[in-house]
Amino acid sequence: MPATVLIMIDGLRPEPLLNNPERYPNLSSFRSRSSWTLSASSIMPSTTLPCHMSIFHSVPPSRHCVTSNTWVPMEEPIPGLFEISYEAGLHTAIFYTWEPLRNISRLGHLSYSFFIDEKYNLLHGDEMIMNEAVRYLENYSHDFLFVYFGTVDTVGHDHGWMTEKYFEQIEIIDGLVGSLFKVLPSDPTVLVQADHGGHDFDHGISLLEDMTVPWMISGPGIRRDYQIKSAVSLLETAPTLARVLGIDPHPEWLGHCIDEIFE
Numbered sequence: 001m002p003a004t005v006l007i008m009i010d011g012l013r014p015e016p017l018l019n020n021p022e023r024y025p026n027l028s029s030f031r032s033r034s035s036w037t038l039s040a041s042s043i044m045p046s047t048t049l050p051c052h053m054s055i056f057h058s059v060p061p062s063r064h065c066v067t068s069n070t071w072v073p074m075e076e077p078i079p080g081l082f083e084i085s086y087e088a089g090l091h092t093a094i095f096y097t098w099e100p101l102r103n104i105s106r107l108g109h110l111s112y113s114f115f116i117d118e119k120y121n122l123l124h125g126d127e128m129i130m131n132e133a134v135r136y137l138e139n140y141s142h143d144f145l146f147v148y149f150g151t152v153d154t155v156g157h158d159h160g161w162m163t164e165k166y167f168e169q170i171e172i173i174d175g176l177v178g179s180l181f182k183v184l185p186s187d188p189t190v191l192v193q194a195d196h197g198g199h200d201f202d203h204g205i206s207l208l209e210d211m212t213v214p215w216m217i218s219g220p221g222i223r224r225d226y227q228i229k230s231a232v233s234l235l236e237t238a239p240t241l242a243r244v245l246g247i248d249p250h251p252e253w254l255g256h257c258i259d260e261i262f263e
């Protein structure tokens with residue numbers, strides 16, 4: 001099976017891609033060959049760990065019980081995308097720089113895990129992630145990869161969202177995404193999205209600036225240069241990628257597959 005890759009750009013708002021596409025050539029050309037929306041919705045609270053739990057388990061925080069960046073176990077656990085993928089015999093891998101994300105999969109459901117505590121290393125933190133993902137792709141069996149880039153969010157908190165420094169950091173990530181595209185095996189499916197946006201120096205509330213994120217997916221059988229019409233939220237990621245991976249979504253997931261993207 002060709003690789004399926006979920007690329008997370010933590011804290012990426014859609015406006016830079018919309019207003020200044022030439023500054024981010026790799027993300028812009030990716031969008032032009034994708035089914036995409038620049039108005040997908042985050043969840044409340046629009047905070048990193050609750051968002052990621054919702055992305056991988058397709059339920060809101062009221063169901064997965066994680067309402068802050070402090071993880072707590074689900075009262076009635078449901079499997080997420082890593083669990084159903086691994087149990088279907090797929091190779092699952094995660095690359096990340098922010099330690100709490102270790103809880104987005106359950107023990108025993110990853111073929112490969114790479115963590116390095118470098119979310120605050122603006123120049124090289126995400127580059128380490130990209131390099132390790134490349135090394136993995138070149139050396140090991142792979143079906144589903146989650147690649148997390150954390151520094152755009154770091155800059156948002158330190159320098160403010162929608163500042164020149166924030167735009168510069170998106171440029172760095174754009175370069176890394178371009179490098180990753182170059183080494184991906186043929187015909188991968190790639191979904192690029194954010195978990196939440198941000199305003200001033202923070203995020204976490206129901207402001208549109210926090211709640212609106214890009215969601216762009218490209219791959220075999222997926223419509224190119226197509227603007228998605230139906231509403232997309234973080235809950236749609238797992239069911240849509242499950243279809244790409246050829247596995248049934250878990251019956252308790254509340255999001256739905258975005259069927260209109262398929263040719």
Ligand SMILES: [Zn+2]
Pocket residue numbers: 010011047048049153195196
């Ligand atoms: Zn985040």
